[in-house]
Amino acid sequence: MATGSLITTYDGDPDNLDVPDVVVERLPLYVRVLTNLASDGTDMVSSEQLGDQLHMTPAQIRKDLSYFGRFGKQGRGYNVVALVAQLKGILGLDRSWNACIVGMGRLGRAIISYPGFAPEGFKIVAAFDADDGLVGTNVDGTRVRSLSQINHTVSEDGISIGIVAVPASAAQAVIDALVDAGIGAILNYAPVTAHVPDHVKIKNIDPVMSLQSMTYYLKR
């Protein structure tokens, strides 16, 4: 494991700093808890208090944050509002991101109408489907385009994120098309382990796998 004393200053370029993916994945959770604390009017928070809320040790929290610089004051804890702002900047959450969605079946329609994206800065600005009967129709105010439009639309609309809501059999081809179009991050709802080049990030929404790790505890 890495040394506990590593303190670095974050310079804005992820390539220059070897932050483990698991640490990056925890940061949004910190942002959420800190945002709640801020809206409750909390000024300062200790790593002990954060640890209580996140079910993590204070040492782990201090170590995670140390990858990005020195945030807290010894014995005083963290300034909540300042830490939220800094973490949001580090994660790129101080701006908005354009996303597109591929697959306008029942799941795709549920996703595009999900009210949780926009308030967090994620705008679904384009929708695609392979079904010619759907192309040209409107779903929640977004016109459905044909898959052949992916390349053009992604560059035209400055889209960085692709959401995949197609059947498993179609998923890899759709993901390849998104990667070819220049998409850098993919949220995949199809139940497949898809392949992407190293420079593209992919996260799978996989409800079956979530259920499969809980049954272990149900067995008793």
Next chain:
Amino acid sequence: MATGSLITTYDGDPDNLDVPDVVVERLPLYVRVLTNLASDGTDMVSSEQLGDQLHMTPAQIRKDLSYFGRFGKQGRGYNVVALVAQLKGILGLDRSWNACIVGMGRLGRAIISYPGFAPEGFKIVAAFDADDGLVGTNVDGTRVRSLSQINHTVSEDGISIGIVAVPASAAQAVIDALVDAGIGAILNYAPVTAHVPDHVKIKNIDPVMSLQSMTYYLKR
């Protein structure tokens, strides 16, 4: 961190063995990769080959599996079919589980019609909604019941798993009702961090948080 030399024999009772949650969460991934290998006709697999497929070190794989007993033969690797069967038994995936779903809006309808659950042994046998206008209607062959039926239905139909697809504002109350009814595992699609007692497991499907950890890498 735990010692690397811990070898225990799995006795079927999760309470008797201190297996870290993160290890349990990786087992379904092992099952999926091994199942694919088995259907490709692969007899034996080394921890190196598994590591290549899972982007993990062979040592990590051997350590994960060592929590549950001795599976591999030194120098020969693992018998694929036998290891799948053993891991499925450990995870409780050698049987089927009854689930219910609360919330029959667009998302709930997408979930109940998702074809990925049944082949893996998860049967959604009951659906609930707070809207009296939906109660009594059929969605994909499942009759929608009122929330007041949760308690009765869960015990009557032997339901262990609850899937929550209600708006954020309703989620905690629904989760409390499921816990009161005796549900042991909850798959929560509502964008809230819900509270459950220690004996209940909960997993959140949280697309925003998945997006928020990927934007870190998009920033360059």
